[in-house]
Amino acid sequence: MERKRVIIDCDPGIDDSLALMLALSTDELEVAGITIVCGNGPAELGFSNARKVLRQMGRLDVPVFKGAEQPLKREYVSALDTHGRDALGESFLPEVLGAGPTENAVDFLERELSKGRCSVIALGPLTNLALLADRAPGAFGQIEELVSMGGNFRSHGNCSPVAEYNYWEDPDAAALVYDMAARMGKKIHMVGLDVTRQIVLTPNLLEYMKRLDPETGEFVQAITKFYFDFHWEWEHIIGCVINDPLAVAYFADRSLCSGQEAYVAIETGGISIGQSVVDSMGFYRKEPNAMVLTRTDPLRFFRMFFGRILRLGEDRLDLLDTLVR
Ligand code: RIB
Ligand code: CA
Secondary structure, three states: OOOEEEEEEOOOOOHHHHHHHHHOOOEEEEEEEEEOOOOOOOHHHHHHHHHHHHHHOOOOOOOEOOHHHHHOOOOOOHHHHOOOOOOOOOOOOOOOOOOOOOHHHHHHHHHHHHOOEEEEEEEEOOHHHHHHHHHHHHHOOEEEEEEEEEOOOOOOOOOOOOOOHHHHOHHHHHHHHHHHHHOOOOEEEEOOOOHHOOOOEEEHHHHHHHHHHHHHHHHHHHHHHHHHHHHHHHHOOEEEEHHHHHHHHHHHOOHEEEEEEEEEEEEOOOOOOOOOEEEEOOOOOOOOOOEEEEOOOHHHHHHHHHHHHHOOHHHHHHOOOHHHH
């Protein structure tokens, strides 16, 4: 099996952490490195949390690099209200001692992508990728495939009626990245709220995970309990939407999501700042710069998610059919 080399750019972050667990458990992927961007929490917290997840997975060999600490232009607005004061669900896990970042994230992205045959899964704001595109467009053009958890098409926003957090937190970066993709004839795989909202980790699914693998289940519970409370209070659901793991699952298996190619532009000001404007009808007469995912299969996702992180065959996951809504 040829492994797909990938860099994960993220803002861990509870769902980013679950996504990292999935990526590190997916044999088809070779995680070349993790780059941190400010988003859910400050970059310093994201760096620390990525290392906590790597320790949990026994993968402290994977290098982590700290990147942008501010959006390109806007004032930084965190999502610590959603992810907790430690940006990891107030699990307050002990710090991983030892080496701090050895190189800036954008320097790593430029160096690694210039070698070719490497993709990027972006799970946070696109600030690092915008800095790369601006400074080293050649390296940006070398990205084999770019999957971005972000944006929304027909689903409502989560930061405003029309904007999703990753693109709202740094709309100028998102706009620059989508514009660069258009100019280079590239298509960004936009895994937005239209599909990720269907991926809900429920108390029963968490209980099932704990029964199957207490150690992994307890870790997932430790970092998601805060997220459950947030979702009850703000979205009035029992469970939590885990956005980022779907982007990793889709990268590994494209049949998990489907949608349509379209030209996408990001609004950078005004009442709809951060909105991903999806030209599905071709009004702007511009070539598509995105594959906008709009349909997915939650049961197939959870079969992959449980199967990979618990290292279990589908025959051991028979209850999923009754637990996944
Ligand atoms: O809007 C959801 C996205 O914003 C997720 O990636 C979450 O981790 C936050 O970064
Ligand atoms: Ca994220």
